Amino acid sequence: MTKPLISIEALARRYPKHGGGETTVFENVWLPIEKGEFVCLIGHSGCGKTTILNVLAGLDQPSGGVVIVDGREISGPSLDRAVIFQGHSLLPWMTVMGNVAFAVTSRHPHWPKDKVRAHCQKYIDVVHLTGSEHKKPAELSGGMKQRVGIARALAIEPKMLLMDEPFSALDALTRGSLQDEVRRICTETEQTVFMITHDIDEAMLLADRIVLMTNGPEAKIAEIVENTLPKDRSRADVHKHANYYALRNHLLDFLVTRSKNFAVEIAAGAYDPRRPPVVRPGERAPAQPPPPIDAPRAVSA
Amino acid sequence: MTRSLSLRAGLLSLAILAGTIAIWHFATLPTAGSAGNVDPEYAALVSGAAAEGQKSTFPTPADVAATLWKHLKDPFYVRGANDQGVGIQLAYSLGRVLIGYLIAAAVAIPLGFLIGMSPLATRALDPFIQILKPISPLAWMPLALYTIKDSGISAIFVIFICSLWPMLINTAFGVASVRKEWLNVAATLEVGALRKAFMVILPAAAPTIMTGMRISIGIAWLVIVAAEMLVGGTGIGYFVWNEWNNLSIGNIITAILLIGLVGMILDVALARAARLVAYRE
Ligand SMILES: Nc1ncnc2c1ncn2[C@@H]1O[C@H](COP(=O)(O)OP(=O)(O)OP(=O)(O)O)[C@@H](O)[C@H]1O
Numbered sequence A: 001m002t003k004p005l006i007s008i009e010a011l012a013r014r015y016p017k018h019g020g021g022e023t024t025v026f027e028n029v030w031l032p033i034e035k036g037e038f039v040c041l042i043g044h045s046g047c048g049k050t051t052i053l054n055v056l057a058g059l060d061q062p063s064g065g066v067v068i069v070d071g072r073e074i075s076g077p078s079l080d081r082a083v084i085f086q087g088h089s090l091l092p093w094m095t096v097m098g099n100v101a102f103a104v105t106s107r108h109p110h111w112p113k114d115k116v117r118a119h120c121q122k123y124i125d126v127v128h129l130t131g132s133e134h135k136k137p138a139e140l141s142g143g144m145k146q147r148v149g150i151a152r153a154l155a156i157e158p159k160m161l162l163m164d165e166p167f168s169a170l171d172a173l174t175r176g177s178l179q180d181e182v183r184r185i186c187t188e189t190e191q192t193v194f195m196i197t198h199d200i201d202e203a204m205l206l207a208d209r210i211v212l213m214t215n216g217p218e219a220k221i222a223e224i225v226e227n228t229l230p231k232d233r234s235r236a237d238v239h240k241h242a243n244y245y246a247l248r249n250h251l252l253d254f255l256v257t258r259s260k261n262f263a264v265e266i267a268a269g270a271y272d273p274r275r276p277p278v279v280r281p282g283e284r285a286p287a288q289p290p291p292p293i294d295a296p297r298a299v300s301a
Numbered sequence B: 001m002t003r004s005l006s007l008r009a010g011l012l013s014l015a016i017l018a019g020t021i022a023i024w025h026f027a028t029l030p031t032a033g034s035a036g037n038v039d040p041e042y043a044a045l046v047s048g049a050a051a052e053g054q055k056s057t058f059p060t061p062a063d064v065a066a067t068l069w070k071h072l073k074d075p076f077y078v079r080g081a082n083d084q085g086v087g088i089q090l091a092y093s094l095g096r097v098l099i100g101y102l103i104a105a106a107v108a109i110p111l112g113f114l115i116g117m118s119p120l121a122t123r124a125l126d127p128f129i130q131i132l133k134p135i136s137p138l139a140w141m142p143l144a145l146y147t148i149k150d151s152g153i154s155a156i157f158v159i160f161i162c163s164l165w166p167m168l169i170n171t172a173f174g175v176a177s178v179r180k181e182w183l184n185v186a187a188t189l190e191v192g193a194l195r196k197a198f199m200v201i202l203p204a205a206a207p208t209i210m211t212g213m214r215i216s217i218g219i220a221w222l223v224i225v226a227a228e229m230l231v232g233g234t235g236i237g238y239f240v241w242n243e244w245n246n247l248s249i250g251n252i253i254t255a256i257l258l259i260g261l262v263g264m265i266l267d268v269a270l271a272r273a274a275r276l277v278a279y280r281e
């Protein structure tokens, strides 16, 4: 197996508790992410998903563990890891073009103006915002703003895309069409993506692997679910596939009951946080033992 | 609907103006025999003219209109040091205000930027700002006259001091409260410090900074009149004081109207500028 693009190793985050002591939000989180892979992280509110994403983005420091990108430990934010924030976080005094261009000139400071423009236009077209280049964010709908955020992230051509519940603030129709767009763009460009979501259907449509986190505090990666739906799935026919309900029920079951009581499962079996069980719902014979998604890197420990 | 509202508001404004002028007119109609009873203390207080028993009734609106017209017809005459057109006096005052104000802006905005960027500086400088801010700018005047020994520059210094605080405090506040997500955007794009300051923090804080600038220009224009009354020589404040000594109420009212007009123009100009940097979220 090739070396993963990103490797999360023994990551932990603790906060000082009121009146002494510490609360551990999560600990001993291990997760490799391959190049070109689309990984979704699902877990209940407060289990530390945003914290993990912020650590990946370099905006937050972990209390323990490391994130290794391309063989090097990350030390801060980087243009190689573009973030699509939960609130679109466009700069409201700039136009759509201005926002995208701000990102592009950050990546390519020496590009002439018209080259920057052309490059931005390409990505504005990709997210179907042609004609809205000169609008300010306040003049756009929620879905359009989110698409500008996506264009801004894509335009810097990052090695990896980090998305924190990018569609959660949108209505179902807009969300659906944006999911389709993101899926098209990401498969076309073989983009590596790490996305947080609350939405099972979204994860099933977009992700190659779905990472399930237990409830906090002391959240862990409980399981990694491989998407058993065909690669060429689309929103319109995904529910017709034979594995659809097996996969969906497995995820629902985890969120509704197992995420709370995972400690019991840990006590019962051989749970290894470095190699959380991998499941492929709907497939007759689950690969036994689970195929190692990656041999964890030998770290001095 | 809105058009009819502004129409009605305009009509009401005109009615209030007409009413005020009418009351003023009837209240100041010359009445016989009112000249004799001048309070001797008052007569002593007001110099020359009144003490000589010269009649000095409050001017009627028509008198003031005539005086105003006289001034507006020839605002820039110079007949000796003590007799210059009201336009020249206003120009002196405006000049002092603008110089003091611009120096204050040049100090307050960069300084406020640094304070706002650093929580340490915010905390460390806060007690000084809190104590210095409420001091009436005129209280600095004796100190300024003593150290600077030039009345014109002292007036500018007083303007500088009074314009400083609102701009300093607003800039620091605006910079300190730039939304975290916008800073995160800049961070993930690896934007350099200078580019971040000018492309993200400055535009984000600009509306707050402009509010401070608008407050400052208003205060500066209030203070210049008082400052010029103290230092004398030139300026609209001096003009008012001088006309008081001449007991020329018509000139004083003219000056008051013009002070109000200029203040309004300054405020409108800054409100326009504020609209240029405003953004909707
Ligand atoms: N500054 C802080 N001090 C103390 N605890 C914090 C702080 N920031 C976050 N936490 C805790 O860390 C935990 C994880 O927060 P995080 O934002 O990562 O959750 P999340 O999984 O993204 O939740 P959601 O799905 O609601 O967005 C929360 O329980 C929160 O209480």
Ligand SMILES: [Mg+2]
Binding pocket: A049, A050, A051, A164
């Ligand atoms: Mg979150």
